[in-house]
Amino acid sequence: MNAATRVPSASGRPGFLGEVMDRTPGDNRLDLCIQCGSCGGSCPAGREMEHTPRRLFALIRADEREQVLRSNAPWYCVSCYYCTVRCPQEVHITELMYTLKAMAIEAGLFHDTSLPDFSETFVDYVEKYGRSFELGIATRFNLRHHPLSLTGMAPLGLGMLKRGRMDLTPHKIDNMAQLTAILDKAKALERGLQ
């Protein structure tokens, strides 16, 4: 999408900034960032990130869509909300990270597919059964991305089974049809918002 031809967004902000803000539910306040860096300084995974949240937000303002959506930063966010409670402008930083992940998946831009794939594997199980299924998620994810790690992880899995802390089969909720109808409608509405 060309920023120059975009209609002004609901947030009233142009370009990529408006797009990110509009796609983040809640009063996210991204346009109020003052670039102080409290977020990056508070981040437990900051050392692993290609861009701190502060730098990402500067890039968003500069309309650097591709560079932002290629960054590993949102994928290393552990959702600890330290940045969110420390931000002097009360920007919903963690919430914005979720938006950037969803946008990166949609654009197919992130270079390492394993991180988005974990989220997508989780989503598949929820949409099929209505519940999470740890054994299935971990096995499918590791088979696809870290097949050699499976033998290393076997003691952990067996330990969970031995202690009665892991299911061998998934549980399905009763009214799966209702959940599917709700999610399908929500996704259709979400596409309309974009």
Place this chain on the structure above:
Amino acid sequence: MKALFYPGCSMQKNARPYLDSLQAIREDINLELQEIQDWNCCGATEYMSVHRVAAHALVGRNLALAREQAGDTDLLTAGCSACYLNLAKTDNQMREDAGLKDTVNQALAAGGLEYQPGAMKVRHLLDLVCHDIGYEAVKARVVKPLHGLKVAAYYGCQVVRPDYDGRWDNHEHPTSMDKLLAALGAEPVDWALKTQCCGGHMTVIGPDVAFGLIRRLIHGAQEAGADLVVTLCPMCQLNLDAYQVEMNKHFHTDYRVPVLYFTQLMGLAFGKKAKELGIGKEFVDAAPALSRIQAEAPKVAEAKRKRRPKPGDALPMPGME
């Protein structure tokens, strides 16, 4: 006190000891829990990373079912941090964002449901125990005080932050669980890492990052003199307990700091049997630590004189690595 109860996927299985110990102490603290019938997964931190808005509809179904089944209570509680936060977040953001409220309700209507934000009051289980049931009511039920047991109260992230409804005294150094554990007769240690991250989903997708975070926490608790870490979240327990073993392999270390749920310690103090509380299902055996519980309260030692710092002593820094 009656509350609707959202157990969540973890409590059903990997955190079964949390659920079992909660069931065991429920009557002692006069807490009636009514499970939401046919609840679905909250989506953890993953659903929202793929479907930004539909994630709120996923949680919206649970809120709507809770409201429908609630009867004479408007309290809704969860024991898992992520489940609690997702319920609280959807409720809160539907309140502050009319567009989201409309979208979620249009989606819910496709399943014959609706939810008005604010209709349920979402509280984490620890919040209910500490702030609604209260320390005095807990203390009144203690028959076997946990004298001599040094505990590191570990809150993790998603209960005390972002704290939409202002339920906690501090976002980084809360004291509610410390007070609860003191009411049980245990001695909470003073430590700086009580709300630092356990690694979350990084144990699966980026173990090296997670191992660093886990080591920092386990080392910090041990350095503060804790016999065990006490948690309020299935993911924190799993990461600090099961992955402590993996972390030891990774760093060639030999930490053995057990990690139990606060409900398990409440059960012990209320005189329940360890087995009934799911104690023994942890990876790092808690028995040696629990054997330190004494019949009598330990005498308070006279305060030692502080050592005068020598030249060349480094400034105290957080123990990162």
